[in-house]
Amino acid sequence: MINRISEQELQKQKEYAARVRAAVQTAAFERGGPYKFCVVTYGCQQNEADSERLAGMLFDMGYEKADSEEDADIILVNTCAVREHAEKRALSVTGQYKHLKEKNPRLMIGVCGCMVSQEHRLDDIKFRYPYVDFAFGTSYLWQLPSIIYDRMKKKKRLFLLDTEDDGNIAEDLPVLRQCSYRAWLSVMYGCNNFCTYCVVPHVRGRERSRYKEDIIKEAKELVADGVKDITLLGQNVNSYGRGLYDDYGFPELLRDINEIDGDFTIRFMTSHPKDATKKLIDTMACCEKIAPQLHLPLQAGSDRVLQRMNRHYTLDSYKELVSYAREKIPGITLTSDIMVGFPGETEEDFEQTLKALTDIKYDMVYSFIYSRRKNTPAAEYEDQIPEDVKGERFRRMLEVQSDIGLKINEGYIGKTVRVLCDGESKNDPDTLSGRTDGGKNICFTGKCPAGEYTQVKVTAARPFVLMGEEI
Ligand code: SF4
Secondary structure, eight states, X not given: OOEEOOHHHHHHHHHHHHHHHHHHHHHHXXXXXXXXXXXXXXXXXXXXXXXXXXXXXXXXXTOEEOSSGGGOSEEEEEEXXXXXXXXXXXXXXXXXXXXXXXXOTTOEEEEEEGGGGSHHHHHHXXXXXXXXXXXXXXXXXXXXXXXXXXXXXXXXXXXXXOOOXXXXXXXXXXXXXXXXXXXXXXXXXXXXXXXXXXXXXXXHOSOEEOOHHHHHHXXXXXXXXXXXXXXXXXXXXXXXXXXXXXXXXXXXXXXXXHTSSSSOEEEEEOOOTTTOOHHHHHHXXXXXXXXXXXXOOOBOSOHHHHHHTTOOOOHHHHHHHHHHHHXXXXXXXXXXXXXXXXXXXXXXXXXXXXXXXXXXXXXXXXXXXXXXXXXXXXXXXXXXXXXXXXXXXXXXXXXXXXXXXXXXXXXXXTOEEEEEEEEEOSSOTTSEEEEETTOXXXXXXXXXXXXXXXXXXXXXXXXXXXXXXXX
16 A cells, blocks of 8 residues: 655654754854755666755755765765665765764764665664664655654664555655756656566565646646756656556656646656557657657567566567657657676577667667676576676677767767757866757757757767757
């Protein structure tokens, strides 16, 4: 049963927030300077969106945004569990905070997110990081005010393991967005697909959709605030509305958001190929605000491997959907997730993945090496692939895909594209960067302010980025 957090429970958290705010403001007055927060985020767009709520709640509790951890009075590490590497990075960074606590014993350190939604990692924090004040799993996010208040008042460290398998939905939490013109908008949470390599269903709970009225209200508020680019988020957006509405799903939600007045673009991720339909593609084709962009994780090109991954589609059914999308939305930007080194993956299976790349021709691929995840079925498979073989296949896959990406991007040379500018490029202060309607990265010379649309003529291309000049 999905737990929608009640008004009373949310009101109680607002009262805790008021008490924390009073304590923080008193302490700030005594010290003669504001108390500051820092939220460090690992992982996916959903974690980015969660961190904006954590920051919103901290700001609401009287903390100001710190420039860095060194400058903070409370640090929250919002973790990811999708790969071993992500966990190791979060643990190593948390390890580095030991000296900050020695310098400032009043510093509060919290760890949250998917990694500590796993009991063994929550115990790691509890026993191996004695200077960490609290840790809580993803379903406790909305209780941050009472967690901080209890830590302040009871002087006891807090460790909260997710118990609600189904997960919950908390509406109207304070939010502090990273960007004034691009925004994440979660439409559903959790996942019921249980791909054999994936830890997400174990740390994010069961699929649960927000009420369409709440989503449309939030979208209208974003557009009224001047947001130009809205990305709808969900582990599997195509199962939106399942178990909540009989005749209202993701295509219907897209149509309703498309009806909102304003000059803005709608994007969405992530689509599971088994639930992505021709109806979705038709909706994308007829709704002018929906970006010509589809992220459709294939994961592997071998049906045998897809079956062992519990993905519930075949390469042929996947390719049929891709052809339909390209027919209905010419020039659509197509991206995917590809994993190499899944247990039992033979050289022949891997060759099928390379062939799928050359046949489908993605604009870009997010590529991953299989990472053994505790409590997932694939972690127990005997036929694990040696690390060196995984590494070699990963290198070969990148080579094939970067050639494909370059050829596709070279096809844009001489064309003019609409770009939403993100300001100065991180790599070159003399150029600007932004994204095309199709979501492609582009660096260009020009004067366009961040957050504004402009027209750019493409003059050169690389596998992962276009280059151009503003016209
Ligand atoms: S669809 Fe599969 S890979 Fe994606 S979050 Fe769900 S279980 Fe993980």
